[in-house]
Amino acid sequence: MAEASIRSEKPKHIIFKGEEELSKSLAKYTADLSEKFVRERGAFTVVLSGGSLIKSLRKLVEPPYVDSIEWARWHVFWVDERVVKKDHPDSNYKLAFDGFLSKVPIPPGHVYAINDALSPEGAADDYEACLRQLVKTEVLKLSKDNGFPKFDLMLLGMGPDGHVASLFPGHPLVKENQRWVTFIKESPKPPPQRITFTFPVINSSSYIAQVVCGSNKAAAVHNALGTEKTSDPLPAAMVNPRDGELTWFLDEAAASLLQDKASL
Numbered sequence: 001m002a003e004a005s006i007r008s009e010k011p012k013h014i015i016f017k018g019e020e021e022l023s024k025s026l027a028k029y030t031a032d033l034s035e036k037f038v039r040e041r042g043a044f045t046v047v048l049s050g051g052s053l054i055k056s057l058r059k060l061v062e063p064p065y066v067d068s069i070e071w072a073r074w075h076v077f078w079v080d081e082r083v084v085k086k087d088h089p090d091s092n093y094k095l096a097f098d099g100f101l102s103k104v105p106i107p108p109g110h111v112y113a114i115n116d117a118l119s120p121e122g123a124a125d126d127y128e129a130c131l132r133q134l135v136k137t138e139v140l141k142l143s144k145d146n147g148f149p150k151f152d153l154m155l156l157g158m159g160p161d162g163h164v165a166s167l168f169p170g171h172p173l174v175k176e177n178q179r180w181v182t183f184i185k186e187s188p189k190p191p192p193q194r195i196t197f198t199f200p201v202i203n204s205s206s207y208i209a210q211v212v213c214g215s216n217k218a219a220a221v222h223n224a225l226g227t228e229k230t231s232d233p234l235p236a237a238m239v240n241p242r243d244g245e246l247t248w249f250l251d252e253a254a255a256s257l258l259q260d261k262a263s264l
C-alpha cells in the first residue's frame with residue numbers, strides 16, 4: 001500500500017484575497033525556512049513543481065529577499081519534470097530557470113535538472129541515482145523511520161483534477177511505495193512523458209506548501225481538504241507528511257467551496 005493515510009483533521013490552510021497577497025506570504029514562508037535550515041545544517045533543499053507555482057515565487061527574486069537569502073546554500077530539485085529537452089517550452093526546468101533561477105545566484109551545480117538525453121525510464125533511474133549520491137554527500141537527509149529522502153521544503157501545485165507532481169487520480173503510480181523517482185508515459189496532462197517523485201518521498205518532507213489558485217480548482221480543494229474517509233482519495237488529499245508540516249496556500253477563488261473561508 002502507498003502511504004495514503006487518511007487524515008483525521010484538516011491540514012492547515014491559509015486563504016488570501018488574491019494571488020498577489022499569496023505570493024508575498026509564500027516568499028516570506030520560503031525565506032524563513034531557508035534561514036532556519038541554513039542556520040541548522042548549512043544547506044536548504046528545495047523542491048519545485050512546474051505550472052503556475054513558479055510565477056507565485058516571483059517575490060523571492062525582489063528585495064528584500066533577493067538580497068537576504070543565502071542562495072549559495074540552496075539545492076534545487078523538481079518534484080516532477082516533463083521528458084523533453086531543457087530548452088523546450090514544456091520543460092519545467094526552463095520555466096523555473098526563466099522565471100526564477102536565472103535571477104538568483106544559486107550555484108549551477110546545486111540545480112538538479114533531469115538528464116534530457118534519456119528515455120523516461122532512464123531519466124527516472126538517473127534522477128534517483130543523483131538523489132542517492134546526494135545522500136552520501138549529506139546534502140540530502142534520509143527520513144529516520146522509512147529510509148526515503150527528506151527534503152527541507154517541497155513547493156507543490158495542484159491541477160484542477162486534484163493531481164500533484166505527475167501523480168494523477170486513479171493512476172497506479174499513486175500507490176508506488178518502493179521507488180524514489182518513477183516515470184509515466186501516458187500523462188493525462190500533456191506532455192505525456194514525465195518523471196515524478198513518489199508519495200513516500202513527498203510525504204517524508206519536513207515542510208510542504210501546497211499552492212493553489214483559481215476557481216477551476218475549487219472543487220478539488222474542497223474534496224482534498226475534506227475529512228470524509230474514502231478508499232480512493234485524490235492525489236492532493238494524499239499529501240500528508242508523516243513527520244512534517246503541510247500548509248495550503250489558497251486564493252479566495254480556490255477556497256470558494258470551503259466552509260471556513262476567512263481570508264487574509
Ligand SMILES: O=C(O)[C@H](O)[C@@H](O)[C@H](O)[C@H](O)COP(=O)(O)O
Nearest residue numbers: 049050051052157158159164165
Ligand atoms: O509538470 C507539471 O505539470 C507540474 O509540476 C504539475 O504537477 C503542476 O504543479 C500542476 O499541474 C498544477 O499546474 P498549474 O498550477 O499550472 O495548474
